[in-house]
Amino acid sequence: MTDVAAHVADLTLRSRAAARVLATVPTKTKAAALRAAAAALVAAEATILAANAADVAKADASGLSSAMLDRLRLDSGRVRAMADGVVAVAGLEDPVGATIDERTRPNGLVLRRVRVPIGVIGIIYESRPNVTADAAALAVMSGNAVILRGGSEAIESNRAIHAAMVSGLTAEGVSADAVQLVQTTDRAAVGAMLAADGSHGGAAIDLIVPRGGKGLVARVQAEARVPVLAHLDGINHVYVDASADPAMAKAIVRDAKLRRTGVCGAMETLLIDRGYGDPDGLVLALCDGGCEVRVDSALSGRLPALPQATDADWDTEYLEAIASAALVDGVDGAIAHIDRHGSHHTDAIVAADPAVAERFLAEVDSAIVLWNASTQFADGGEFGLGAEIGIATGRLHARGPVALEGLTTYKWIGYGTGQIRG
Structure with a gap:
């Protein structure tokens, strides 16, 4: 791929359009799409395991540590566990549209604070191909479009898992653009995602979530021009x-x-x-x-x-x-x-x-x-939150295990009867 920045920009633009639609998709439709995606993962088990075997062989030859190889390696049980995790997310309570609080002002104006999706979320992760399924499921159920950038050591596994997930989602009417995978292993793609703040007429990524080692998280926190949800150390x-x-x-x-x-x-x-x-x-x-x-x-x-x-x-x-x-x-x-x-x-x-x-x-x-x-x-x-996107240690937006609710923000909706501030 010759123009990594253009590839990421295209993914982001299509994600933005998909996010606007997904934000209004009913809970029942999102849940059905995730259950179809889980079934597609099970059906594609042989393809996924073959792709994973190629990744493991290459990683082993390159000297990847035994701990990292264990995180990378899939078997039938792990594929089924991925699918079960997606089904579990489909059964969680949908936070989108929930009223956080409501008040009626002395002039009769009714104000509600309601949960809404964040928009476009970028997930940058290493080794664990199961994150592809977990992150996609959490994003869809919370009404967000997601751009997935996995590590080069798991590229074939991630492609196979992503393809299965998308086949299930689209069968139930969810756009393929709602869950996109960065197709290049060029590290410049990470930099392009971190710089996607919407300036210069481009579409923005609203939140970056890094999942990986200290080196990855430190780079993301140091270079990102968009908000980051992460922890650096677990001391x-x-x-x-x-x-x-x-x-x-x-x-x-x-x-x-x-x-x-x-x-x-x-x-x-x-x-x-x-x-x-x-x-x-x-x-x-x-x-x-x-x-x-x-x-x-x-x-x-x-x-x-x-x-x-x-x-x-x-x-x-x-x-x-x-x-x-x-x-x-x-x-x-x-x-x-x-x-x-x-x-x-x-x-x-x-x-x-x-x-x-x-x-x-x-x-x-x-x-x-x-x-x-x-x-x-x-x-x-x-914590009873189902799958998580990660643990956050910052003081803003979300702290601790971040699941569906942590992938939403809120907006105020006012219901008037002609009130003015004359």
Whole structure:
């Protein structure tokens, strides 16, 4: 493809036209289209798996890590899971058109604030071809047109999944332009999407959602001229208060770190109240689970065989079986540490004292704050939101798991009877 900018501009222009139509499509029609898309995914399983095998072979030959290969690889079960996810989105409550609030002014003017689609959403993602189906389903159900730009390592898989999804959608009357895939692997396409702010007479992308590693997200946040919904790091903490039940604390700490070490909700730093009765037991529970624990000087004096944490450890998202641990002066020390080193993603407190817990919940400025629960619950499905487009840690528009409602904005509608402001 010789003119990447022109390709992206064309996709954006067609997406804008499709978004205007899709915004008014009834819930029943969108749901039927998604169910047809799910059936098309199942019917195209052999084609999708053949395309994926080609991607995996190429990626393996190029030296892609085993973790990335696992994210890339599809099998029959994963294809069926993709289809099931699309069906699940079709069954979710449609936020479009919902009244958020309503008021009648003294002059009789009725004002309603109602949910509407954002418009055109660009999704830039890596490795996981299932994002193609998830993102398309969430966009359609929330009334948004979407432009998908997957990683070069999954291009054949993404093309096959996209083709199946579109065949199902169009069979039920949804325009193919509502879900478009960037067909080039040229990295310039990412730059063109990030610059699509509608200036110079071009159509705009209203929101960019990056799904991938830190390098991708950092580039998107640095270069985008359109709004971005994302998180850069998941430097998540579990604070164990002196009042915590020891068995509960040990179970939560182990799960928060070791259930899945590579997810953005995994605990990276364990903070323990100096007044807690068995700090060594918490640390050793992680070690017994195969985790390398890097400890502060206070814990190092108690557990001299463990490596000592450096300043960089407190600011590191490991995404593997490594954690840092420190003793802190109660909830004040925990809040101060999280404020200094946290990434506003997910933080948890284990405590039996409700006053301590409520203070932690109120003062820790993260998108998700939990009491007596593992940080691994940082997931749209676990929140009852269905599929998610990602976790957002900013303070505007949406925070935490972003699902259908997070892909809408609102407008005010006024109903008058001739009122003027003379």
